[in-house]
Amino acid sequence: MALSELTSMGSVIITLGSKIQTLGGEWYKPSGAWASFPRQLEHLRRKHLDLVSNLSRHVMLQESCDPKLIDQMLYVRSLLESEVSKLKTQKRARCSGCFPKLSLIPFPEPVLRSVQGVITMFDGLIATFRPREDIPRSVLRASPRLIQQMAPPLPKDSRHVHYEVLESGVCQALEDPSKPAVILLHGDGGQGKTVAARNIAAYYREKAKAPAPAASGEESFSFEHVAFVECGPEADSAAKHFEVLRDMGIEGEVSPGEEQGTYGRGGDVSIRHQLAGLLKDKAVLIILDDVCDTDILQSFVDLFGTGVKCLVTTQDESLWLDSYMIEMTVGPDDARRILASHVGLPGQVIPFHLKAGAVEKRGLCRPDHVKFGWLRIGIVDLVDSMREIADRLDSHRELDRKLSRSLNGLGFRAERWVVIWADQGSAVVLGDIQEIADRLIDETEAHPLALATLANAISTRRASDIQEWVDAERDVLKLLHYVEETAPNLNKKYPRTFWASMKVCVGSMPEEAQKLLLLAAMCEGPSVPEEVLRIMCESTKLLGGAAFNKLRNDLEQKSLVVIETQVLPWADAISQLTQRRWSLHRLQKQFLRHEMSQEAEAFAAMFLGESGGDDTDALDSEDAKLFKVLCALYFEKSLAKRAAAKWGISFKNFSERRRLAIEPLAWLIQNHSDQSSYLMARKVLLEYICNEQAEDKDVARLLRMPRSAAATCWALETMWWITEQATVGAEEQSVLAALVHLLGEGVDRNSREKALRVLTEAEIVNLYTQQALATRVFNFLASEEDNKARIVDFPFALDALVRCILKDDAVASPELQAHAAVTVAIVARANATQTKRKTVEFPGVLGGLVKLLNKDEAPHAQQCAASALAYLSVNVGEHNNRRIAQYPYALSGLVNLLFKDQSPGAQMWAAWALTNLSVEEKNRRDIVDFPYALPRFVRLLGKDESPDVQKWCASALAMLALDEQCNRKIAEFPDALAALVNLLYKDKALQVQTWAAWALSNLSADPQTMAQISKFPDAVRRIKELTLQP
Structure with missing residues (x-):
């Protein structure tokens, strides 16, 4: 078996494991093996990415795979397939109602051991690789969500010093759940806070890619995502929010209410809403570097979920009261390593004694001079020079005759300096560089930035030459004396030592x-x-x-x-x-x-x-x-x-937002090799900056150029998000035509499939990446009401979107499918009924959405499909509403999402879609009678942490209660009335209480139900108050 086939089988095993994780949540008994399975599966996923990465960057030391590895992979695959089949059988039995009281089953430990065995196998394979010399080592990502970057984006500078004690203390505070969410690393400017923060970010990013087991055998703590944000004095909160959002991966979704903003509207509200959704219930580390005021920090803290930690570097120790404060301190050892690393000494160590090299030979006709401490020593001849040295240094002491053996015989600075003559006319100097370095550290007050700058006064090629160190010390002392006299003119947080070292460095x-x-x-x-x-x-x-x-x-x-x-x-x-x-x-x-x-x-x-x-x-x-x-x-x-x-x-x-928006276009103008894309990118950039609007035809030309298409899509989306305005329109339809071209439509099917067959897997992934970016541009174009009808009527536009939703090959991206589904959802929000009906009746739309709805391994794509069905079932006429409800697997897919307790968004959209479908009378009994639909509605009424889910479940029950037969079934269901009455007294959003009141009001049409409701204290009064509100 070829190694590429082995990695493909690894992908299949990961997919099967994901299905077991999704399906088994409601069937397996709690156990240590079941709790460990998701972690091991994620570990396997990362190892698989490492293996794929090594395939492109390295070559194997062995030419073929061991047959035992092949047998092991086939065994693991068959074992997981058998387990998936068993879980699906259990699920069908429950849905059919044949076995309503099926008990929980134990999680099979051989499944866990098999996954661990594949991880060990991948480790062994990776160890057999060696680097290839013909291609770069860095592996780049296809998009923020398609191909994860293999190396942290923060630069790794060998001269950067790790503050081991301080960084260890920061990491302990970040990992301690009892500590506040905000960790404040404070200190004066130039103390190395940013370097320490970058080291910590790189540490956690590496740890997230390949988590190491802790001493106890369990996996050690790691963050799912690490974001590093450079702030500064003029930081714009919306721009910084968007940087984190972009880094984490913009997920296509439609906001459930106008008060929360809709996808593609842009501006602060949409960015904050989207980022808050990504940060919810995730272990995320956000590092805010150089924060100068509380506004930018407050804007982030307001969005934090329970698992978010924030490391803040600042000069203001009182910036945030509810924080765990750590003062940035630099010890003597750290200072020495900083100086040594920037000077270029090996191992970041300043040695005690170094040989500095030969002094110039003297000429016979004139004296030469050697710098000696603060003296200059004339060289006349061997004997006179030695006597002169002794006289100048200490006239009261006798020079030891054996200078080469007794280095402490000299008085003034003799513990650091001695001159030993090697032959007539030349000499060598031995000195204690470490003591000079310590004096420099003291003179610069151990200021890291000052030390790093001062190191430039010492040549890295002559770092062992003591004369270099003496000159640097002398120059700094002179400047420090000058600074003492001019200090009143300097800012208090403007260290005099740094000023002096910069003066020395820049002057040279x-x-x-x-x-x-x-x-x-x-x-x-x-x-x-x-x-x-x-x-x-x-x-x-x-x-x-x-x-x-x-x-x-x-x-x-x-x-x-x-x-x-x-x-x-x-x-x-x-x-x-x-x-x-x-x-x-x-x-x-x-x-x-x-x-x-x-x-x-x-x-x-x-x-x-x-x-x-x-x-x-x-x-x-x-x-x-x-x-x-x-x-x-x-x-x-x-x-x-x-x-x-x-x-x-x-x-x-x-502004900072504008700079962020145009940088994809600025990148296009950096390379003149493609003159046409350079000229067009320059033109679009100038149009956008000067006129706040780019010409559609010019943008369309950029979209049609292979080199500039992806960057242009990214620029258009960024402009839309952070400036809250449509940069292009669809009036001339040139942009729509270019986007359809990017999605591969307008070409006959045989030509398209023939072109795909000659592409490698990596090239297909890149193609899907570009198409995902194009669908995201479709998203914000569709947000404009006038563009919804244009997209529906434009040739091949819906064809392209449907084809993206239906992509289901091995390298297809759930991101691409999700964004295509979002575009359909946004189009379905059209005010024009005709546009909605054309969308729902378009061939393949319902089939694609329902197929995506049942794709358990892509939960976000499921949520997007549910949102599309929710909007497609509103104001589309009785026939189309009924058609959606009767479409094969549509109701089962929506009801299945009600079981996704880990995804409240999916539950909310599923409940909303079922509410809209229950507007049609003929659908109500189908929904109530569907296995487990009514029990899930009632159970979700008690989900206090998700008010939106409660609201739409209550609204679904309110609509279903309008049918007499459904009314009785709801009223007789255990705890249904109690759960609705309980919502009347909850201190939640008014809409939750109102929908609960309407559900009870509709149920009270039956006298027996009314009598049961009356037994709850004050329930009737609350129902009247809430249902009579305007």
Whole structure:
């Protein structure tokens, strides 16, 4: 068996395990084996991803698989298939009503052991791989939910020091459920809070991918998702919420009520609602870096579920009262390792004694000099020089004749310095570098950022040369003395030691490097795309391409900028799309803007065309427009206002949200190899920034270009979400035509299937990724009322969506199916009855949704299908309503969702759909008589943690009670009346109480039922109050 077939069988085993997990929730007795099964299944899933990743990045040391492995996989597959079959038989027996009192069964331990055996097998296979040299090691994701990224996106810098004691304390606080949700890591600027936070984020991301067993044998604690958010002084809460939402994966859904916003509406409300849903009942770690005020933290805390933990780095220890506070401290050992790592000493260790190398040979006609402490020693000849050394250092002590053996014979600084002559005219110097390093640490007050910057004054190629250390110490001492005199002019949180070290570092840099660093410091926000800086440099002829790359590497090597290579959200496993982003510490920006203010103003004047010379006020070319718009968009606020006023563009267009929206388009302009996509992306970007609206025909052209299609879809969706406006429309139908083309419609079936047959599995996954992005654009286009009818009437549009819902091959994505179902749901919300009827009557719509409704291994897709059926069953006429209820497996799928206690959203939509179907009289008895429908309605009335579920179950009972026969069955069902009466007194939403009152009011039409209701104290009065409300 080929290794690829072995991994395919692994996928089948994971799918079967998921089915057992879903079906067995209501059949297995609680036990340790059953409790451990979901964890082991998730562990297997991660191991399978690692194996697939290694297949693309490595080669096997062995040429073929062991036949025993094949036999083991076949055995596990047959065992799981048998268990799934048994569970389905149990489910059918219950649904048919033949065995209403089936008892719980024990979970078979051989199933658990078989899964553990496959995990062990995968571990063994991974161990037989070795790296391939012909392809990059990094494996990129196809989308946030299709192919998970194999490496944490945070940069791993070997120079970063782990604060082991502090990081261990933070992790203990994060994992302790008794600690507050907010962990506050506070300290002065430059203390290393961000480095520690990034280390912690990388640790938990690695742990989530491959959780290690704890000492007790159980799996250790891990978070399902880790989000790292850079905040800063000007952070926009909606933009930061969207970053987390995008990182976790935007799930297609429709909000159940207008008060909560609908999918695709955009703006703060929709983002907050969607993010709150993702954070509910999940173990998520959100790291907010450099938080400056409580507003941004409050906006996140309001959305937290029970499993969310938040690590906050800040300079304000009183930022959040309900928090567990940890002070950022740097011990002597940490400080030494910081200095050593940035200087380039191996092992992050400063050695005690190092040989510094030979001193220059002296000439016979003139004296040479050697720096010695604070002295300069003239070299005349061997004997005179030794005598002169002794006289200068300590005139009261006799120099030991055996200098080479007695290093402590010298007085002044003799414990650190000694000169030993090797031969005539040359010498070597031995010194204690560790003591010099300790003095530097003391002089800089162990400030990590100051130490990292100061390290640039010591050449990494000469890190063992003690003279380098002496020069650095002397220069810092001089500057610290100067700072003491000018300290009143500095900010209190602007450490004098950091100022001095930056002065030493920047002063030693070439002028071009200083300009590039200043340009990055003039930009707003925590980070800026490298391409923006490159365009600014090239447009002003400040730097060429080769010089830019060289200086970028130098600045990164000196730790003056952090350059993070990010995997683009729309990237796929083949194209491997990335983007570099530059970030500077806030203290570094303050220093550069303060100390180089004149250069910064000259920069601004040059960029804004205020420096004289040629008149650059007019936006005379597309490249000039692009350059100036990027300046206004990314420069700090005061410069951005000047640029907006000068060029007559509304300043509201320049904000963090706007930057986030255009960055996919900005990425498209970074590569001129595809001139057509570059020109069109530039045009769309300028239209959006200057006019707040892009031309449909231009966007459609970008969507039709293979290189730019995914990025354009992502940009359109981002613009919609965070700016609360439709960037494109569907009036000209060019965008709809481009989206339909992306989904593969408009091509005859034989050609389409022939094209798919020649694609590899990875290429098919990437194709589905692009189609998932296209369906998400369909989602927000359909949110506009006028576009609903256009989508229904447009040739092949519904065909494309139905085909996406029906995709069921091995690599098909539930995400693609879910978003296609959401589009159908949004279209079904149309006010026009004709549009709704066309949708429900379109061939394949009902079949696809019902098939998705019964796809237990994709719970989110099930929820989206239920929402579509809920809207399709409203105002579509008696015939279509009845048609939905009678469609094979439709009622069974909806009732099955009522059992999904782990998914309240699915229960709510299923109850809503059943409520709408019960509007039709002929459907009421079918619903009441359906096995387990009525018991689930009554049971869910007591689900106090889910008011929406209670509301729609009560409304379903209210509609069903209008039928006389159904009325009696509901009234006679045990605890039904008690559960409804109980809702009248609940301190819940008014709608829950109102629907419960209407259900009881309809049930009271029967005199016997009315008599039973009257027995509950004050029930009749509450029913009248609630049903008489306007």
